[in-house]
Amino acid sequence: MSRTLPQAKKAWLQRRRLPWADRAFWATTALFAFGILLLVSLIVYQLTVSAWPSLTKFGLGFLSGTTWDPVDAPGHNLFGALPFIYGTIISALLALLIAVPLSLGVAIFLTELAPAWLRPPVSFAVELLAAIPSVVYGFWGITTLIPWSRAHFEPWLAHSLGFLPLFQDRGSAHDMLSAGFILAIMILPIISAVAREILLAVPSTQREALLALGATRWEVVRRVVLPYSRSGLLGAVILGLGRALGETMAVTMVIGNSPQILLSLLRPADTIASRIANEFTEANSPLHLSALIELGLVLFALTLLVNALARLLVWRVARRPEGTMHV
């Protein structure tokens, strides 16, 4: 080849074009990466500084305290986050409990079972659900879900499962269960959309390998598709959990906003994000504001913890026989 090139061009070939470009590229991307780290640290720092009055005043008692009394007067101004932590975790778990089987079912149906013509409209509908703003879900919750739940679902629950403490002492249906429902509907499209992508990424050769051994569709899903994609699916669930933990508007509208720790799902409760949104703009005192920011820190830590646990879970699940592919 080089013989056909003129001499001048040969010299040009020997030199590297824009020798600094690689390093500049490296530096730019590194800057972005560290920028994110810096940003996160700054946010944590800023939150900690703003939460300092509350942090020093209540210490660990903030996490175990069950009273949230923001009145700026002697004998009041007490802040304990436990009911909010409890409400956040329980409502999110409840949402997962409802949404995970449903959304995995939708994703499996869409990728494995549905006839080709049915897939685009159903996928589109699922993605459309994800695009609905949360306040609309909240609105639907208070105008449709809650009246229905109060009139039909919760009476039935209390009647048939009322012997369980979970379903006792029902009230107006502004409660933990409604919050779980709304959250489930909100995270369903996220989980199913991501799960669908994950399932689509399972090579068709994997499915065909088992089909060719004489497997039914269900056996293919259970023995090949799900095991192959389990860590990815767990990731999809974690995404949904993340949204459930941080959701504010829709939850506020249906949960009843009462910071209490009650076993019954048919009683009002409250979550961290919802309480912050409710009180932040109209805090009664600097300590109140500081306590709300500390609540934010707690949510941040909670999310971090959940993500860490999820990573651990993914790592454990992904620990397969030696040489296994990590998906």
Place this chain on the structure above:
Amino acid sequence: MITGSMTDIRPQDQETLVGAEALATPAIAVHKLSAWFGAQRILYDIELLVPPRRVTAIIGPSGCGKTTFLRCLDRMHEVVPGARATGQVLLHKQDIYAPGVDPVLIRRRIGMVFQKPNPFPTMSIYDNVVAGLKLNGVRRRSLLDEVVERSLCQAALWPEVKDKLHKSSGVSLSGGEQQRLCIARALALEPEVLLMDEPCSALDPTATAKIEDLIHKLKRDYTVVIVTHNMQQAARVSSLTAFFYLGKLVECGPTTQIFERPLMQQTEDYITGKFG
């Protein structure tokens, strides 16, 4: 590239001419088989007899329908959305396309090896081999152990993997070993027919040679249909060769005859490298 001379064909293959008695009791008889992807027609009224305990090679240029044909033989073609097939495929005289026939049961009787090795990454070597048996509800440990050893021996993989059956995954093996594992997985069900879709196309020459050796051994017990784009391979392993072109079966006959004295001009052009 093949040059027309048949020096690549090994002497023992010359003996395995297909006798009339073999074709009188075919393992598979294909009659008027057509296949489509949506509106696009892939196969046109294929007629073919596959003799038992022989290797039948399907050759032809890319897109000629040879893989589709193979997949029609165990009703795998239809698993792709929009794909369908018509006609008759008699597997030991039973029409697998007759109404009421469960394709799942048909596939249990026919083994298939794919173009790219596709062991299950989440299963150990052992579990890969017994995957098909477990589908059939076989749970007895001693039986499974026995089948694993027999299948891996038949697939000439036993010595390499016998010490890591449980602790290594199917994908920890090399490409050639993976493909032999896939063959063992198919053999574990003792299929009546073994279909192989370009089983060596993703492998290096050494691994290819091992698989070809294996095919030679397998034909004593199994009916093998192999799709290949490699004409030397067809010549080396098969006793019967069918040439497909543009969705039609152009010519089918004993391998030596197809390669040395093809009857059709298209076949001759293809095996002499004029196209394809």
Place this chain on the structure above:
Amino acid sequence: MHKKWLNAALLVLILGATALGSGTVTLNAAGATFPAPLYFKWAETYNKVTDGAVQINYQAIGSGGGVQQTIQKTVDFGASDAPMLDRELKQAGATVNNFPTVLGAAVPTYNLPGKPTLNFTGQVICDAFLGKITSWKDPAILALQDEANKQLLSGLNDAAAKITIAHRSDGSGTTFVWTDYLSKVCPAWAKQVGAAKTVNWPAGIGGKGNAGVANIVAQTPGALGYVELIYAIQTQIGFGKVKNAAGNFILASLSAVKAAAAGTKLPDDFRVSITATPPDPGAYPISSFTYLLIYPELSVVPSMTKAKAQALGQYLCWAINSKVKGGGQTIAPTLAYAPLADEVSAKVVEAIRSRVKFDGQLVINPSKPGFCSR
């Protein structure tokens, strides 16, 4: 609701920016959401009154935010439903003027068959909100009602008579008025709960905004809650009468609310709670002022200029002076806000004339007072 107002504010901002020409003065303000619709209307009208010379951008970020931004001097003036506390004045480093503009009121609303207009006392409301009274058939409630309502309430079955308390979940001036009133009339409330924009509710379900509370009440048979009077009037939900200090059961109305402020002895700095005070036999007892927050020496606000200070002074008088024809006080009732009584208005105008300065000079020229004319 919040969002709508924010959007409106944004729109005003954008329109303002495009209309910004020479000679235009722009005043930036932020604060309470309760009077925001009125303040937007005022800004729009005043812009026309001045032929576009004065542009007022109001951001409804909440009373707390209004006070904070006032303290930080990031706005030309702030707005709050509650007067600034001593502590907040100290933070601001000045005796910031708290000028009342209009009045608000909180009314008890409930879900009972037949939509009766019930009578309440502070004590009964207090006991219900403390969770001590749990049934509409409680003798304490029945004793207050006329014969027809007494029969109606006693006829309820136990499930229908169960009281479910609905309260605001978000911090709000309405909650402040409500709890301020309860603290005054009910020692147990003062001791256990207290008065604030958000409190530690002893019972009930929280709803976000007036709409949230109204929704809970509308959907829950037997529910008892409270909403801002304007919201109740605009959405036409029924509400009950409350016994005032003179011993009369008063149905809240603009005039009843206006009357609550009329006879109250106002302190010089206007920072006063007018709940449960006995000025007038027709006064509604759960009323309050909403305020604009104005520095006495405007030059401490970095964005302030002399021209802006003078424009602000005139605007305040236009909004507050009930003698101005077509001014803010005349507009208020059209949006269901209770205007200031004439004597209150006059007193505030005097304060504007004498307590707002720029670089040591009064911003209202006594010889040319404009809208601040007596």
